[in-house]
Amino acid sequence: MGLLANAASTINAWGAPPVVILGCLTALVLWRFIRFTLLPKLHPEEPVEVPYWLPWVGHARAYISNPTKALTDCRMLYHDDRKPFSITIAGRRMYILTAPDDVTAAYRNFSTLSMDIFTQDLMRGFNVSPWALARVFEKPGASMQLVGPNPRRKSLAGLTVEHFRRQLFPGDKLTQLGQVTLDYVERSVRWENMIAPAYVMASTGQYKDISLLHWCEDVLLHAATRSFFGNAFIEQSPNVLNDFLAFDNVSWKLMYQMPHIISDDMLKYKHALVDAIEKYLDLPQDQRPGANWFTEMQELEMRGLSISTRDMAKLICAIYWVINTNAYKLLFWMLAFMFQDKDLTGKVTAELATCFRPDGKLDIPSLQSQTRYLTALWHETLRLANSSASARVITADTQLGPYTLRAGHRLLIPYHQLHRNLAVYGSNAEAFDISRFLNDEKLAQDPSFRPFGGGSTYCPGRFLAKQEIFMAMAFLLCRFDVQVQSQGAFPRMDDAKPGIGVVSPVEGDDMVLRLRVKE
Ligand code: HEM
Structure with a gap:
């Protein structure tokens, strides 16, 4: 919610009328609901995507300021269940693997995972x-x-x-x-x-x-x-x-x-x-x-x-x-x-x-x-x-x-x-x-x-x-x-x-x- 308040005050600082602020915030909340609540229910075969508030930017700030902490925080968000999850950094989606079996499977895959x-x-x-x-x-x-x-x-x-x-x-x-x-x-x-x-x-x-x-x-x-x-x-x-x-x-x-x-x-x-x-x-x-x-x-x-x-x-x-x-x-x-x-x-x-x-x-x-x-x-x-x-x-x-x-x-x-x-x-x-x-x-x-x-x-x-x-x-x-x-x-x-x-x-x-x- 802190981020929402920040976003509101940023739009406010541009001198936007209240109706525009309200419209932007509603769109943001709707986007977040669809992306991180609705879509995961429709596509349980996709690894969970760690939610974020700023479209495109995603988790960039947290990741660049301390990648180790950012990934640990994401892992702990799901109680260390070690299932694959994904984060987004500057528009790029990245799956994160932390379970030994997943890691072994990924290392064995020479055909669709490329370096x-x-x-x-x-x-x-x-x-x-x-x-x-x-x-x-x-x-x-x-x-x-x-x-x-x-x-x-x-x-x-x-x-x-x-x-x-x-x-x-x-x-x-x-x-x-x-x-x-x-x-x-x-x-x-x-x-x-x-x-x-x-x-x-x-x-x-x-x-x-x-x-x-x-x-x-x-x-x-x-x-x-x-x-x-x-x-x-x-x-x-x-x-x-x-x-x-x-x-x-x-x-x-x-x-x-x-x-x-x-x-x-x-x-x-x-x-x-x-x-x-x-x-x-x-x-x-x-x-x-x-x-x-x-x-x-x-x-x-x-x-x-x-x-x-x-x-x-x-x-x-x-x-x-x-x-x-x-x-x-x-x-x-x-x-x-x-x-x-x-x-x-x-x-x-x-x-x-x-x-x-x-x-x-x-x-x-x-x-x-x-x-x-x-x-x-x-x-x-x-x-x-x-x-x-x-x-x-x-x-x-x-x-x-x-x-x-x-x-x-x-x-x-x-x-x-x-x-x-x-x-x-x-x-x-x-x-x-x-x-x-x-x-x-x-x-x-x-x-x-x-x-x-x-x-x-x-x-x-x-x-x-x-x-x-x-x-x-x-x-x-x-x-x-x-x-x-x-x-x-x-x-x-x-x-x-x-x-x-x-x-x-x-x-x-x-x-x-x-x-x-x-x-
Ligand atoms: C304690 C020392 C070292 C550590 C911890 C280390 C760690 C690593 C890791 C983790 C990778 C794989 C990265 C990946 O999967 O993308 C890697 C790749 C590589 N390392 Fe090391 N390394 C060390 C020393 C060395 C030394 C001394 C050399 C050469 C004299 C070397 C040559 C390479 C090369 C050429 C690759 C790339 C292999 C490829 O892309 O197929 N490393 N290293």
Whole structure:
């Protein structure tokens, strides 16, 4: 009713005569009654639509100001029954799935639920030209062929996902990538090399105080950038990681297609990143050794399609962002949670110590097999800190249990909602508690645990992410005695920022660690 009063006073402020005000309000009430009371009775096969007062605008305000809260409020409006519901944002209707069975069914549907439109939107967000975009999504034929093996005649967009899987799934290529990452992390987390002003806050002969957040950024962004592009990229554009972080911080403006007037910062950093990648691509090949197989294949294919260097840089920029946006934040939350609990810190450190061979080298396979507590910490942090969602466009009417999802609308699977399911995680679902994963080894396979999505877009980087995060923790915890130096409150998760991945800490929230070399 508050909204009705607001609407009335707005129309009043235009100086409209009372009869017009009354007419508008009557029409609004009638529209709302038909749409949210009458039509649902006539069409019980449609998922319930959460009511709203402003036609077209729908739930936009609540969703943009805090999407997590907006979706939780909608779910609780129906007493957490977890049936599908829909919301409307700026004229677009979006179905929301929060029940494990519905989510599993959606991930299995490859025929009428598509991700392509979102991928194209993302590329348009990076200003890829329409010609290059069409080229990337074109299927091979008489006028166009790709260079590498392509038995299923996929477009370059389709083949890129396959290339990712070949590079990032367990096998020779991941082993090679893991070794490059390991070499970098091993060197970077040595006392004498931990000198970057980006994260070292104080340093004496006995100890160093470091910012946990900035150290996580430094170690993982360097490792991934070097293992994908070799060293030349950062050497040629030393500011590229700062530009990436500044972009990452406001990248939701790109995803939510915010108008230019409020996106100056995002556009500036995006252009800086694209410039740096273009400069890298302009270097002769022999001056930029060390790129991995995936990066080389992508470049080869794009050059084969005569895509301009500028467009190539934009396409690679989108990939660079996907590769880097999540892992450093997850490392931050894992360490922050762990340091809250001395007993857990001791157990994780002891496990990691067993992963070093007698010659002092870290054994990558042991990171998987000898880390029970660390693995539970990884799962519990992924559960709590991942505010991603899988999104699909419905290309034809789709049956989901008793419900029909209509073609043309969108579908969202928000992980925050899945990961707070009381029926799966118990009454303390909001709390950090690794014992739920320690005591139930099958919980990580539960359909309500989807930190890496599922179906056609199941994250191919999940093995590398785990490996690099565990490596960084191994060197930090086994080389140094670490004390939490900051006295303040635990860093807060910035749930209010439209979430598109692992959640950031609220700006300014961090932890200061004091490191001393272990005896
Ligand atoms: C903790 C770290 C990470 C998390 C939580 C994460 C999460 C996700 C999620 C949820 C998706 C699926 C989104 C959807 O269904 O629409 C995804 C997709 C993807 N991720 Fe990750 N990711 C992580 C690290 C990485 C890394 C390190 C790489 C690469 C080196 C990577 C590469 C990708 C790619 C290429 C896709 C798109 C797959 C496709 O569209 O088919 N991710 N990631």
